[in-house]
Amino acid sequence: MTFSGQVALVTGAGNGIGRATAQAFAAEGLKVVVSDVDVAGGEGTVALIREAGGDATFIRCDVTRDAEVQALMAGVVEAYGRLDYAFNNAGIEIEKGRVAEGNEAEFDAIMNVNVKGVWLCMKYELPLIMAQGGGAIVNTASVAGLGAAPKMSIYAASKHAVIGLTKSAAIEYAKKKIRVNAVCPAVIDTDMYRRAHEADPTKANFVAAMHPVGRIGKVEEIAAAVMYLCSDNAAFTTGHSLAVDGGSTAI
Numbered sequence: 001m002t003f004s005g006q007v008a009l010v011t012g013a014g015n016g017i018g019r020a021t022a023q024a025f026a027a028e029g030l031k032v033v034v035s036d037v038d039v040a041g042g043e044g045t046v047a048l049i050r051e052a053g054g055d056a057t058f059i060r061c062d063v064t065r066d067a068e069v070q071a072l073m074a075g076v077v078e079a080y081g082r083l084d085y086a087f088n089n090a091g092i093e094i095e096k097g098r099v100a101e102g103n104e105a106e107f108d109a110i111m112n113v114n115v116k117g118v119w120l121c122m123k124y125e126l127p128l129i130m131a132q133g134g135g136a137i138v139n140t141a142s143v144a145g146l147g148a149a150p151k152m153s154i155y156a157a158s159k160h161a162v163i164g165l166t167k168s169a170a171i172e173y174a175k176k177k178i179r180v181n182a183v184c185p186a187v188i189d190t191d192m193y194r195r196a197h198e199a200d201p202t203k204a205n206f207v208a209a210m211h212p213v214g215r216i217g218k219v220e221e222i223a224a225a226v227m228y229l230c231s232d233n234a235a236f237t238t239g240h241s242l243a244v245d246g247g248s249t250a251i
């Protein structure tokens with residue numbers, strides 16, 4: 001990989017997939033801006049990176065707020081002077097029921113973080129990445145962005161929207177040397193997964209069996225896919241939605 005001395009921004013980096021990816025960027029020699037609404041989580045990620053000899057800075061940001069996203073980008077420039085890669089990963093999943101059981105507040109909350117958050121981040125990242133000649137963006141969608149997700153219809157709609165944003169931005173910025181791709185995880189062992197299943201832990205075997213490989217995924221496996229999509233190995237890949245799913249979308 002060809003990352004040394006470059007700068008990456010990761011949102012939702014205080015926990016789970018975002019934390020693992022921030023650690024992976026740092027391990028490849030990038031300077032990493034760790035961002036999250038969860039201050040303790042974000043500072044924890046920075047501490048882990050620094051303990052391992054890496055360079056990271058935490059900037060708190062709620063990705064649903066335009067002014068905070070603008071301040072985040074100003075913070076990136078202040079800390080490291082440039083932006084090469086962005087992993088727009090902050091997301092929430094709070095639904096418990098079918099379409100007729102959902103409510104407006106859930107809809108607005110999920111769309112705000114998962115769709116508006118990705119759009120706002122790209123809006124302010126793209127000029128920064130363009131200013132120094134190119135780079136790459138990866139957005140976190142989901143296998144729920146590629147097909148149906150029963151009892152998670154709003155989440156599924158939000159992740160389909162992330163793929164629409166990704167494809168459109170990829171076309172718009174292809175000639176500006178910015179590649180824009182999405183990663184589509186199946187079920188990954190994070191707090192989000194554990195929260196969704198805490199009511200019925202006996203579902204764990206059922207959830208594992210939904211994946212042909214017979215298990216759920218690890219955060220490091222998503223981080224590896226993000227690193228690939230950002231690397232020069234993926235120089236001819238843009239507008240793509242990469243399923244990292246233990247075979248679940250091949251069924």
Ligand code: NAD
Pocket residue numbers: 011012013014015016017018035036037038041061062063064089090091092093113117140141142143184185186187188189190191192193
């Ligand atoms: P997680 O809950 O462990 O981490 C999500 C992070 O996003 C948290 O640190 C949280 O504080 C942060 N966040 C939430 N709202 C925010 C906001 N408004 N502004 C900034 N940060 C905010 O979950 P995870 O499993 O690591 O999820 C990361 C991404 O992966 C999400 O987009 C999620 O939808 C997606 N995803 C997860 C799974 C899975 O099974 N875990 C599967 C497919 C996709």
